[in-house]
Amino acid sequence: MSLVTDIEEQQSAVLARIALSGSTAELEELRIAVLGKKGSLTGLLRGMGQVPPEERALVGRLVNELRDVVEAALGLRHEELASAELEARISAEALDVTLPARARPLGTQHLISRLTEEIVEVFRGIGYRVVSGTEIETDYYNFTALNSPPDHPSRGLQDTFYVVDRSGAVAAITGESDVVLRSQTSGVQVHTMEDSELPIYILAPGRVYRRDVADPTHLPQFTQIEGLVVDRGITFGDLKGTLEYFCQQVFGSERKTRFRPHFFPFTEPSAEVDVSCGICGGVGCRSCGGTGWLEILGCGMVDPNVYGFVGINPELYSGFAFGLGVERIACLKYNVPDLRMLLEGDMRFLRQF
Amino acid sequence: MKVSVKWLKTLVDVPADLREFSQRLDLTGTAVEGVEVIGAALEGIVVGQILTRDPHPDADTLWITTVDVGEHNLDADGKPTSLQIVCGAQNFVAGDKVPVALVGAILPDGTPIKKAKLRGIESRGMNCSARELGLGADHAGLLILNTNAPVGVPIAEHLDLSDSIIDLEITPNRPDCMSMLGVAREVATIYDTSYSIGRTVPDPPVGEPVDSLVRVTIDDAALCPRYTARVIRGVKVGPSPDWLVERVTAAGARSINNVVDVTNYIMFELGQPLHAFDLATLTKDAEGRAHIVVRACAEAERFTTLDKVERTLDADVTAIVDGNAAGGAGTTIALAGVMGGLDSEVTEQTCDILLESATFSSAHTSRTSRKLHLFSEASARYERGVDAATCDAFSARAAALMAEVAGGVVCEGVVDGYPELIILPKLNFRTERFRDFVGAAIPEDEIRAILTRLGCTVDLPQVTPPSFRPDLSREIDLYEEVLRVWGMDRVASTLPGGRERIGEATREQQRSALISRTLRGCGLNETMTYSLVSPSDSVLVAMPFEEHQQAVELINPMNSEQSVMRRSILPGLLRSVAYNQSRGVENIHLFETGAVYFAAEGRKLPKERQMLAGVLAGSWNEAGWNTASTPLDFFDGKGVVENLLRELNIPKQRFKALDSNAAPWLQPGRAAEVFSGSKLLGWLGEVHPRVCAALEAVAPVVAFELDLKALLGSAEQARPYRDVPLYPAVTLDVALVVNEQVSAERLVQVITSAGGSLLAAVQVFDVYRDAERIGADRKSVALTLSYRAPDRTLTSDEIEKLHQKVLNKLVGATGGELRS
Known part of the structure; x- marks a missing residue:
């Protein structure tokens, strides 16, 4: 019965080695040594031919049993070892999650375009289209058709940029040119009234120019948003409601607005709109000059003279217009101390927003 | 005001x-x-009573006084006690009440009052004159107050000075x-209350008829709708009374003398600018009359104004002329509505006054004061318009007041040049329409009451505005007035309820927003730079297709640095690069969308083109514990542009090497034009080191500028569906040694064309140069080719055959040799 003894000895030896194996790699070596093509167990099975026939059944059964036992022990041990190895790997791979990430930071949107977009979206929501005009404009569209008197100081060389007129025409107003860098987006109103079907609900954002030296509170170029509504039955109450809605959307629903009568050549009646100071809540503080209010825009009902320039009948239609300076609102909303920062392209400024 | x-x-x-x-x-x-x-400046100055007045032992003109200031000076027991003050005035006696500046007070001229010793005698305060309090010029002695002045009360309160x-x-x-x-x-x-004209002026003594002394001729009623002249004879020019000084000072003027102060006072009180001429300086005719003529100046006429400046005038300026002077041709004595002349100015010796009260064309006055940089209280009023209806009445009040404060008699009557009587407009006020326009049901009686309070004659629907409101010329102007007085805040807020409107963004607007989002997604930060640039900046960059266009020049720039409009966004962005670099910021990723401007001979309005430009400098990131910092180059810019074109769905993208002559602002060999098919979209490249240096930016700077309209126009809307591959691809690598001139684009073209539909992808994965091993001016390009059929797994035979064909074509077309 030496073969049977042999099998039994081998079984205990193999099981002992399985129990002693320290890693899945070592276990795998063992598995191959025992169960591989040249493995000891495989050798036993191959040697079955030499076993006398009467013992074959017994030996065969024993060898099969041995294989089952070894495989089961290998599987069990593998599981143990793999699990331990995984634990070890996981603990070795633990990170300091507070270390910096690996990502290319997204770029940022400029404060002015961000605000412009925000304002445009408010008005799109109540049915306005966005139109644009050219920045270089004739005196007619920038002033005359907006009912600006011919001698108004704003038309002078002191206030408005004029550009060289290369058409060869003799300009009437300044003696040199009647082509200007637009000083307001209001000219878009005139073009729109000339070119569009009624009713009109438009918003016109764009760059405008004034002859100011760049300093913390002035820029020679800045961004204006012009709004225009012309429809049947538009009232002053509609103007108020529209701009109150706008102010609450942009500044917050807790903010109040007030309308102060004012004078603009292209609207009558005209008003300036203040929003209650966000810092003091309207009581009066340093940032609102003690008044509790911050001036944010000018507006009014379209002056019948303007309709006269574009052939709209003021007996049938009425409407309102408003214009606001985006830079001013940016300063109010974000406390930007110096307007020039908006044009410097300083990465440290741009990346704040 | x-x-x-x-x-x-x-x-x-x-x-x-x-x-x-x-x-x-x-x-x-x-x-x-x-x-x-x-x-508030008179703080610490109180009413005091002089108790004793004794001569100073060591000074003839000084007095030692003891002064009761009430509670302001207490003894050790807390009881009021008098102050000892040394005083140099002579006009007082014991018992007088005077202003006393206590120790610690600061006089209006800034003098601090301190405890002092005057010739050995202690003085604790100062008895004050009127001038020391800033109240007129009287320095003759102490300001003696009323005997009933309450001791200890602040002087500002007692004299009602605050x-x-x-x-x-x-x-x-x-x-x-x-x-x-x-x-x-x-x-x-x-x-809703009443008002009055205020201070009454006594009727003056009346002299000879004024028309025996003055006549007035108005050349053109458009320049001067009304000119009235009065004469006040026998005035004594001198200081004004305190009340007059106080009022002209409060209104922001300086007290000059009683005559001039009266003209200013009436201007501030009633809004009528006046001018006082010294009648003696005007030339008289045979009947002894001065002749005032209002007419346009001569071209290039020279005239010295009151401020002693000689000015050159033109025919747009309106002059007041001494019509008898210069042998009857006349000489200018004042610029109408702006400033008087030096020669006819009122002086200490002036005795007879010719008082002008007139209205002048607001447009002419406005132009004249702007042209001569002469802005006065008078011109500010004429610019807005002065009421012709009241010229005469206001002048009468002024003349009477002049007689009151400067003496003299007012000559009888007025010489009144009033060629065309101004007629007040009769306006319609349609109550119902007004209510519809405002959106508030304002009752008719309130409307009527407001219009009446505004000075209108109201007989609804007819309304006649008062003469002092020339701005009320249309029905709408009346609406404005009623609304503002009734209260804009009382109008209920509503939103327009129109039916025919949709708040939509056009496709172009949506795509513009997409461009901004994509570039931000690529890590670029949006910025804004000046459209106004220096001429030298503007010649640095010109889009190849704009080379014949000129820069738009300003007629009236603020400075030469900003005297033309940009023709490219790049110079502005490069200045921002320099700005950042000079402040230690090295990694710079910026983009801007905005207009560039081109003028052309014969064209009035310049062309505006919307552009998109970007700059990249430094690296995408600082080196980190897990990331390297790789310097940015051409291909980073190209990657950004490719992402953008992909996102906009722009077909047939091509980057074509850009000749250095065509784009001198870019570094030769690192510049490309960007195309969609044959349509040029813009350029991309590394900015020429010399251009960087000119704008003080440190190279390398990668930049691109694309035409927004071309981009938006090339963008395709639809993105067609293609089947996701079902069968695996087989990839094979090729390494080919070719001449430097053979571009990667060319290799890909040959491979794509030879590979046909079964070639799924081709990618360059290595470019290798080694003069010794592969030869000078040659490079080895390694590519990965993927083969795949949409409907089956390719057999190795098929692939081998196809790949061999591709290789043969590649070698044949490029003259390259395969490396193994």
Whole structure:
């Protein structure tokens, strides 16, 4: 019965080695040594031919049993070892999650375009289209058709940029040119009234120019948003409601607005709109000059003279217009101390927003 | 317009709470720009009573006084006791009450009052004269107060010196508010109360008829609708009385003398600018009359104004002319509505006054003062318009006041040049339409009451505005007035309810927003730079297709650095790169969308082109614990542009090497034009080191500039569906040694064309140069080719055959040799 003894000895030896194996790699070596093509167990099975026939059944059964036992022990041990190895790997791979990430930071949107977009979206929501005009404009569209008197100081060389007129025409107003860098987006109103079907609900954002030296509170170029509504039955109450809605959307629903009568050549009646100071809540503080209010825009009902320039009948239609300076609102909303920062392209400024 | 509240209170009731008052003015259209409290400067100066007056032992002109100042000086027991003050005035006796500046007070001229010793005698304070308190010029001695003046009371309170000056912003449409009377009327209107003209002036003694002394000729009623002249004879020019000094000072003027102060006072009080000529300086005709002529100046006429400046005039300036002078041709004596002349100025010796009260064309006055840089209180009023209807009445009041404060007689009557009587417009006021326009049901009686308070003659629907409101010329102007007085804040807020509108973004607007989002997604930060640039910046960059266009030049730039409009966004962005670099910021990723401008001969309006430009400098990131910092180069810019084109769905993208002659601002060999098919979209490249240096930016800077319209126009809307691959691809690598001139694009083209539909992808994965091993001017390009059929797994035979064909074509077409 030496073969049977042999099998039994081998079984205990193999099981002992399985129990002693320290890693899945070592276990795998063992598995191959025992169960591989040249493995000891495989050798036993191959040697079955030499076993006398009467013992074959017994030996065969024993060898099969041995294989089952070894495989089961290998599987069990593998599981143990793999699990331990995984634990070890996981603990070795633990990170300091507070270390910096690996990502290319997204770029940022400029404060002015961000605000412009925000304002445009408010008005799109109540049915306005966005139109644009050219920045270089004739005196007619920038002033005359907006009912600006011919001698108004704003038309002078002191206030408005004029550009060289290369058409060869003799300009009437300044003696040199009647082509200007637009000083307001209001000219878009005139073009729109000339070119569009009624009713009109438009918003016109764009760059405008004034002859100011760049300093913390002035820029020679800045961004204006012009709004225009012309429809049947538009009232002053509609103007108020529209701009109150706008102010609450942009500044917050807790903010109040007030309308102060004012004078603009292209609207009558005209008003300036203040929003209650966000810092003091309207009581009066340093940032609102003690008044509790911050001036944010000018507006009014379209002056019948303007309709006269574009052939709209003021007996049938009425409407309102408003214009606001985006830079001013940016300063109010974000406390930007110096307007020039908006044009410097300083990465440290741009990346704040 | 500066308004003394103290003065205003004599004309109309003013609420005690000035903050509330200011708000009400704000909300009815008269913006309050500031409130200044005066009289505070007299702090520490109180009413005192001189108890004793003894000569100074060591000085002939000094007195030792003891002065009772009430509670302001206490002894050790806390009981009031008198002060010893040494005093140099002579005009007082014991018992007089005088202003006393206590130790610690600061006089209006800034002198601090300290405890002092005068010739050995201690003095604790100062007895004050009127001038020391800033009240007129009287320095003859102490200001002797009324015997009933209460001892110890602050002098500002006792003399009613404290006042608040409200600075009002008067809009150009409100000439009527440029006077105390007008402001009082406005206050009365908004508070629904009454107002008065204020101080009464006694009737003056009357002299000979004025028309025996003056005649007036107006050349052109358009220049001067009305000119009145009065004569006051026998005035004594001297200092003004205190009340007059106080009022002209409060209004922001300086006291000159009684005659000039009266003209200023009436201007501030009533809004009528006046001018006083010394009648003696005017040439008389045979009948002894001066002749005032109002006419246009001669071209290039020279004239010396009151401020002693000689000025050159032109025919747009209106002159007041001494018509008898220069042998009857006349000489200019004043610039109408702007400033008088030096030669006819009122002086100490002046005895007879010719008083001008007139209205002049606002446009001419405005142009003249702007042209000569002469802005005065008078020109500010003429610019807005002065009421012709009241010229005469206001001049009569001025003449009477002059006689009151300067003596003399007022000649009988007035010489009144009033060629065309001004007729007030009769306007329609349709109540129902007004209500519809405002959106508020304002009752008719309230409308009527407001219009009446505004000075209109009301017989609805007919309304006649008063002469002092020339701005009320249309029905809409009346709507504005009623609305602002009734209260804009009372109108209920509504939203328009129109039916035919949709708040939509056009496709172009949506794509513009997409461009911005994509570039931000690529890590670029949006910025804004100046459209106004220096001429040298503007020649640095010109898009290849714009090379014949000129820069738009400003006629009136602020400075040469910003005297033309940009033709490219790049110079502005490069300046921002330099700005950042000079402040230690090295990784810079910026983009801007905006207009560039091109002028052309024969064209009035320049062309504006919307562009998109970006710059990259430094690296994408700082080196980190887990990331390297790789310097940015051409291909980073190309990657950004490719992402953008992909996101916009722009077909047939091509990057074509850009000749250095065509784009001298880019570094030769690192510049490309960007195409969609044959359509040029813009350029991309590394900025030429010399251009960087010119703008003080440190190279390398990668930049691109694309035409927004071309981009938006090339963008395709639809993205067709293609089947996701079902069968695996087989990839094979190729390495090919070719001449430098053979571009990667060319290799890919050959491979793509030879590979046909079964070639799924081709990618360059290595470029290798080694002069020794592969030869100079040659490079080895390694590519990965993927083969795949959409409907089956390719057999190795098929692939081998196809790949061999591709290799043969590649070698044949490029003259390259395969590396194994």
